[in-house]
Amino acid sequence: MSKTDPYAALRFKEFNIFLLVRFALVFGWSMQFIIIEWQVYTLTKDPLSLGIIGLMEIIPAFTMALFAGHIVDQSEKRNLLAKCIAAFSFISFGLFLLTWPRVVGDWTVNSVLSCIYGLVFFGGFLRSFFGPTIFSLVALIVPKKVYPNAATWNSSTWQMASVLGPAFAGACIHWIGVHWSLCVVFGLVISSLIFLFKIPPKPILNPKIGEPIFQSLKEGVRFVFKTKAILGAITLDMVAVLFGGAVALLPVFAQDILKVGPEGFGVLRAAPAVGAFLTMLVTAYIPISRHAGMKLLIAIFGFGLCIIVFGISSVFWISVIALFFSGVTDGVSMVIRQTILQLKTPDDMRGRVASVNSMFVGSSNELGAFESGLTAKLMGAVSAVVFGGTMTLITVVTTGIVSPSFRKLDLTEDMKAHESD
Numbered sequence: 001m002s003k004t005d006p007y008a009a010l011r012f013k014e015f016n017i018f019l020l021v022r023f024a025l026v027f028g029w030s031m032q033f034i035i036i037e038w039q040v041y042t043l044t045k046d047p048l049s050l051g052i053i054g055l056m057e058i059i060p061a062f063t064m065a066l067f068a069g070h071i072v073d074q075s076e077k078r079n080l081l082a083k084c085i086a087a088f089s090f091i092s093f094g095l096f097l098l099t100w101p102r103v104v105g106d107w108t109v110n111s112v113l114s115c116i117y118g119l120v121f122f123g124g125f126l127r128s129f130f131g132p133t134i135f136s137l138v139a140l141i142v143p144k145k146v147y148p149n150a151a152t153w154n155s156s157t158w159q160m161a162s163v164l165g166p167a168f169a170g171a172c173i174h175w176i177g178v179h180w181s182l183c184v185v186f187g188l189v190i191s192s193l194i195f196l197f198k199i200p201p202k203p204i205l206n207p208k209i210g211e212p213i214f215q216s217l218k219e220g221v222r223f224v225f226k227t228k229a230i231l232g233a234i235t236l237d238m239v240a241v242l243f244g245g246a247v248a249l250l251p252v253f254a255q256d257i258l259k260v261g262p263e264g265f266g267v268l269r270a271a272p273a274v275g276a277f278l279t280m281l282v283t284a285y286i287p288i289s290r291h292a293g294m295k296l297l298i299a300i301f302g303f304g305l306c307i308i309v310f311g312i313s314s315v316f317w318i319s320v321i322a323l324f325f326s327g328v329t330d331g332v333s334m335v336i337r338q339t340i341l342q343l344k345t346p347d348d349m350r351g352r353v354a355s356v357n358s359m360f361v362g363s364s365n366e367l368g369a370f371e372s373g374l375t376a377k378l379m380g381a382v383s384a385v386v387f388g389g390t391m392t393l394i395t396v397v398t399t400g401i402v403s404p405s406f407r408k409l410d411l412t413e414d415m416k417a418h419e420s421d
Contacts, residue, residue, distance in 0.1 A: 006284040009150035028188030030165025041251040051373020057124035064128040069355025072132040085193045096182040132354035140202040151338040156280035162273035170266015220352025232406040234360040243391035248372040275327025293409030299332035304392030311385030
């Protein structure tokens with residue numbers, strides 16, 4: 001069915017409910033991150049403070065990732081996701097209170113910042129559970145033969161929320177201010193929790209319930225490292241995201257270089273997600289499984305070029321276009337990587353494999369934000385972005401030379417095998 005039907009996964013009611021939950025959650029999370037970035041830079045005028053936001057999230061997300069994967073594989077996925085969303089709602093409400101003058105009163109800037117960083121830290125802890133739980137739940141909602149199509153629509157929904165969330169956050173900051181914008185975020189998180197309960201609990205497919213935790217973690221890591229397609233894809237993407245983290249410096253570019261204010265900041269932040277979303281819609285009709293390795297290398301090379309153009313541009317619309325095409329190339333990368341993970345991961349190991357993936361790729365977003373903030377502090381924002389894009393190009397060329405097997409990676413046979421299940 002997934003061969004000829006670009007809407008195969010959307011034929012399943014529970015998957016549509018899942019997409020609604022995912023959209024509301026990511027939309028709210030994207031809004032919150034942008035609003036906090038704006039607020040922190042407004043308070044400090046220091047690009048390093050933006051890097052600290054990423055660092056505060058990556059520390060718990062990275063250190064807890066493997067343990068979270070073990071817990072996910074041992075737990076019922078729907079209820080575990082509900083607990084994570086409920087905990088995330090407390091973070092959103094806490095940030096809402098921290099931006100309310102009636103509450104913070106005569107607090108110093110450092111006190112407010114410390115509390116914000118503390119809540120971001122707790123959010124990083126929760127994030128280590130979100131990715132593996134969502135990845136595992138998708139596989140329980142749709143049959144194996146539509147995994148690739150489900151991966152495309154799942155990623156497209158994530159990108160759509162990432163498109164609208166930042167743009168709406170910028171508009172909300174302008175219209176109603178930071179404080180009430182965070183109230184909107186809180187409402188979205190609660191909405192996602194309500195929608196989630198329309199999906200019934202799912203069976204636990206792991207036959208090794210009660211397995212010793214360190215043995216479980218060892219098996220998950222071993223599986224990733226012996227599956228070269230998974231290891232190559234997530235490693236390449238990790239390095240590209242690490243050095244291409246220009247989006248962490250967008251408040252600097254919006255306020256100090258391009259001088260476009262909160263509305264322009266929202267447009268800049270949304271541009272990559274717009275490109276990625278449109279790309280994912282196309283891939284629903286034109287699968288990119290054939291010659292996937294080479295396509296992934298080309299896509300990430302293009303991503304690096306776009307980051308360099310953005311870094312040297314001083315014209316707003318050129319910067320927007322560069323970010324848009326960085327999203328186009330990143331969209332190709334994301335679809336290929338998610339398809340590899342869905343096709344090559346056994347049901348009983350999805351939580352652990354997704355956790356390793358989050359350590360490689362998800363955490364590199366925050367580490368990349370810290371790297372960008374630190375290099376911007378040392379060499380200036382423009383030089384930092386250009387440096388990151390250049391390192392991405394070097395990484396792609398090096399990978400293509402030293403790993404001919406990855407260049408030849410093709411997913412066509414894997415997709416046919418799942419369609420026959």
